[in-house]
Amino acid sequence: MRELVFALEYEPGCNAVADALAEHPDARVRSLSLHATAERLWRVDHATGTPDALDAIADAFRDGDYYADCLATDDCGATQTTRVLDRTDDTLVLYSDWERTPACASVPHIARDHLGDGVLFETRHEGRHYTWRLIHSGDGDVPAFFDALETAVGECARTEMLRSTDTTAAAGGSEGDRNGLSPEQEAALQAAVEHGYYESPRGIDVGELAAHLGVPRSTLTYRLRRAEEHLAKRYVADARVTADRPAPR
Incomplete structure (x- = not known):
């Protein structure tokens, strides 16, 4: 399938x-x-x-x-x-x-x-x-x-x-899929990190980042939200696998 x-x-x-x-x-x-x-x-x-x-x-x-x-x-x-x-x-x-x-x-x-x-x-x-x-x-x-x-x-x-x-x-992910992100999501996330979007305070707002990437603001917001959701769910799933793994003897 x-x-x-x-x-x-x-x-x-x-x-x-x-x-x-x-x-x-x-x-x-x-x-x-x-x-x-x-x-x-x-x-x-x-x-x-x-x-x-x-x-x-x-x-x-x-x-x-x-x-x-x-x-x-x-x-x-x-x-x-x-x-x-x-x-x-x-x-x-x-x-x-x-x-x-x-x-x-x-x-x-x-x-x-x-x-x-x-x-x-x-x-x-x-x-x-x-x-x-x-x-x-x-x-x-x-x-x-x-x-x-x-x-x-x-x-x-x-x-x-x-x-x-x-x-x-x-379901399980693979090392070759770049964490399951689409190329557009990966590019948006990388640009957001490089330009300080995730810094506190932010080095750039989403409107400025969208203009830099040449995409509509709504499109960039959507890509970042989907990337963040995917990575957060994967992190939690990996943490559960680690917690359920038997401790070495």
Whole structure:
């Protein structure tokens, strides 16, 4: 089995959920379940944020011109419904069901075409970045998948490859993967260290660092956050392994 992780960075006005999250930077949406057949797609999503952010996210899912997961740039004529399954002051659980038309395209359907059946999907949406984690058999055509994906998103989103590896390597890591960071994440982290971003007080702020690297501020923030999250989780996992290892006799 293979793990494929990538992100779509949406331009303003191209994805209603991305626009809502960009207005509420502390809000997040992650999928709890996501399934697709040739004709349909249904999913359950868990959102966190302020009451205003959750209202905006719910409206984006329910009242957009077309379904939020569709990559078509215009109304594709799909039939979709979204229902609120649970709501508290800071969490929201949404169920969505989408019946596609020939004009529709989506990540899961493109994956079915090029990676085969049985692909597992996990998503995380924050700001304008929509991260997808796919587990697939490894028998499909990954370059063809990305070509089709980039054609479908057009100028609405930029695609960034984060990781493509065997699932056993993804779980345990390897010395050859530079701690599991994508080249973009590694470059962002290295520049942040070299320019004093992690010093106290900071030698540079994130806006200045983004300008130096020639990337949008939101993109740099996203890459640093993902790199920090990955390294922190790996550190904790390694510490647990060390603690569980029997002491030498």
